[in-house]
Amino acid sequence: MAVHVALTGATGFLGLRLLRRLLDTHRSVTVLAHAGSGDALHRIVRFFELTGSAPVFTNALAHRLRVVETDLALPRLGLSKRVFQELADTIGALWHSAGSINLEGDLPELRRTNVEGTRHVLELAAAGRLRPRVHHVSTAFVAGARREGVAYEDELDDACGFENAYERSKYEAESLVHDWSREHRRPVLVLRPSILVTDQPPHPELPSHPLQVIERILREARDATGPGGRRAGAPDVRPRVRMVGHPHGRLNLLQVEHAADVMVRLAGRTPSAGVDTYHVVHDRDVPVTTVVGVLERLVPVSVELVATRPDAPTALEALLDFYPGMTAYLAHRRRFDDTRVRALLGASAASDPLGTDYLWAGLAPRARTVPGPPGGAAAPRSVRCA
Numbered sequence: 566m567a568v569h570v571a572l573t574g575a576t577g578f579l580g581l582r583l584l585r586r587l588l589d590t591h592r593s594v595t596v597l598a599h600a601g602s603g604d605a606l607h608r609i610v611r612f613f614e615l616t617g618s619a620p621v622f623t624n625a626l627a628h629r630l631r632v633v634e635t636d637l638a639l640p641r642l643g644l645s646k647r648v649f650q651e652l653a654d655t656i657g658a659l660w661h662s663a664g665s666i667n668l669e670g671d672l673p674e675l676r677r678t679n680v681e682g683t684r685h686v687l688e689l690a691a692a693g694r695l696r697p698r699v700h701h702v703s704t705a706f707v708a709g710a711r712r713e714g715v716a717y718e719d720e721l722d723d724a725c726g727f728e729n730a731y732e733r734s735k736y737e738a739e740s741l742v743h744d745w746s747r748e749h750r751r752p753v754l755v756l757r758p759s760i761l762v763t764d765q766p767p768h769p770e771l772p773s774h775p776l777q778v779i780e781r782i783l784r785e786a787r788d789a790t791g792p793g794g795r796r797a798g799a800p801d802v803r804p805r806v807r808m809v810g811h812p813h814g815r816l817n818l819l820q821v822e823h824a825a826d827v828m829v830r831l832a833g834r835t836p837s838a839g840v841d842t843y844h845v846v847h848d849r850d851v852p853v854t855t856v857v858g859v860l861e862r863l864v865p866v867s868v869e870l871v872a873t874r875p876d877a878p879t880a881l882e883a884l885l886d887f888y889p890g891m892t893a894y895l896a897h898r899r900r901f902d903d904t905r906v907r908a909l910l911g912a913s914a915a916s917d918p919l920g921t922d923y924l925w926a927g928l929a930p931r932a933r934t935v936p937g938p939p940g941g942a943a944a945p946r947s948v949r950c951a
Contacts, residue, residue, distance in 0.1 A: 571595040571656045571697075573637070573686060574663030576608045578772040579702065579761055582825035583662055584609065585618075590829075593629045595656065599663070600634040600643060611770050637663060637682030642689060653693035658832070661686045662702040664738075666775070668731050668891055675734035683738040687745045698752065699742075700832050705757040705817065705844055705901045707736040710893075711950045717902045718757070718842045725950035728893040743840050752836035758824050759817035759846040759901060762919070764926035774821065776856070780928060782888055783864045790880040803867045804881055810870035810895030814853035817846050817901055818924075823916050827906065834909060844903040847916045851924075853895050859924045870895060 570587055574580035575596040587594050598605035606627065613623045633652060636643030644652065665678040683701070690699050708716035709732055711725040721740065727733040739755060746753045762774050773781075787804065824845050831843055857868045866881075875882060885892065907914045 567592065568657035569593070569595065569655055570658040570660065571597055571652075572660040572662060573597045573635075573682075574661070574702070576602070576605050576612075576772070577662065578763075578774050579758065579821055579825065580662040581609065581612050581772070582821050583660060583828065585613070586825050586829040587660070588629065593631065595631045595633060595652070597635045597642070597663070598632050600636050605632050605634075606630060608770075615768055615771060616765060637685055638677045640685060640688070642685050649689070650692060653689050654695065656689070656693050656697045657695050658700065659686065659690050659693075659697045660700045660702070660832075664702075664735070666731060668729050669888055670730055672730040672733060675730050676737065679731075679734040680737045680741060683741055687742070690751070691745070691749055696751065698754070698832075698836065700754045700756065700828070701739070701742050702828070703739045703742075703755050703757045703842075704732075704735045705759045705846055706732050707739055707757065708899065708901070709733075709736065709950075711899055712897050713899055713950075715900050715902050716844075718844050718905055721842075746840050750838070752838060753840045754832055754836060755840055755842040756828050756831065757842065757844050757846075757901075758828075759819050759844075761821040761824055762818050762924065762927055763821050764923050766926065767928065767930055774927065776818075776859075776924065776928060779891055780860055780863050782891060783860060783866065783885070786881055786884045787864060787866055790884055803861075803865050804879065805867045805869055806881055806885065807869045807871045807875045807878070808882075808885070808892050808895055809872070809874055810853055810857075810892070811898060812854070812870055814870075814894075814896055814898055815850035816853060816856060816894060816897065818851050818856075818919055819845065819847045820916060820919060820923075827910065827914060830910060831906070843906050844901045845906065846901045846903050847919060848903070848907075848914075849916075849918070850900065851919060853897075855921055856924070857895075859921060859928060862925065863928055 570591050572580065572584060572587065572594055575584045576598065584594060596605055609630065610623050610626050641649040661683060663682065665675055667675065687699070690697050705716065707721060709723060709725045709727040723736060727736065742753050742755060760775050762776055765771065767777060827845050861868055878886065
């Protein structure tokens with residue numbers, strides 16, 4: 566019997582790629598879209614048009630997708646009791662990909678979406694007569710403020726604290742999933758992606774990925790303070806920006822299309838009786854200096870990684886201090902273990918190399934050319950937080 570699948574977050578950066586993969590193996594998908602966010606179907610169709618899907622595929626989407634407007638923050642997802650139950654009884658697999666990824670958000674706001682939203686999605690899964698399989702998209706950054714060593718898939722604790730409220734909210738959501746699985750004796754697949762990126766050029770109708778957000782913050786901060794704090798009309802220069810970071814820091818970046826493929830393949834495996842957790846990450850980290858170099862090509866600034874926050878910050882540096890959730894990762898040197906994924910999927914779990922050219926393609930509009938900055942550009946299982 567065919568299993569009907571429902572997906573939250575289908576208009577998001579990852580959700581759109583998950584939807585594409587799910588449509589490869591399912592005749593139809595129910596999209597649980599945020600009420601009042603606009604025409605979800607139009608946004609989905611537009612994404613596939615802009616990313617090169619064939620017209621025969623995009624023209625059929627109106628018949629293959631059922632859009633149900635919901636509100637994750639409300640009990641029963643904001644639906645009437647009857648509609649909620651009717652929806653629950655049609656679902657055989659439930660993917661929860663929706664959530665706020667605002668690194669600067671406050672905890673109460675993030676809890677409403679990421680924690681209470683997860684609670685209400687789990688209520689939908691519990692109410693369904695088909696006992697749908699639950700696939701919960703978490704994040705590798707539930708590892709929190711641990712900046713060195715190895716983060717393992719079977720670890721979930723708050724011993725090191727968190728870099729920001731976003732990480733804490735995702736940790737709390739994942740803890741809630743474990744509680745639900747034990748209470749209902751139901752299997753759950755937890756997927757923990759790292760920082761997802763693409764080489765698809767930016768477009769105003771496409772959702773942004775995290776590095777695009779960082780670039781926008783950096784650009785807006787520079788524009789707001791002027792070049793180095795100089796008066797308007799002064800010669801354009803590259804102001805120096807001192808950011809706390811480690812010269813040997815590294816970030817785990819993963820192609821979003823590969824992440825979606827791995828997730829859907831893992832969902833096809835026979836589950837255990839409890840929570841199966843997988844790190845969906847790249848097998849090779851990207852040096853922080855590589856990311857900084859790409860950002861310097863996009864935004865006319867010169868970034869200097871320093872050990873501690875400057876005592877006398879410039880106007881630009883002071884403005885960027887309002888975004889601590891973004892800059893904290895420049896000091897990370899930890900590694901995410903993905904032994905389970907590689908054991909299940911073998912060599913196909915490995916990602917293509919990801920370097921400067923790939924990152925540049927996904928950040929720079931095709932028409933823009935910006936000169937580069939001058940000069941160019943296995944551990945023991947113990948927890949060490951910094």
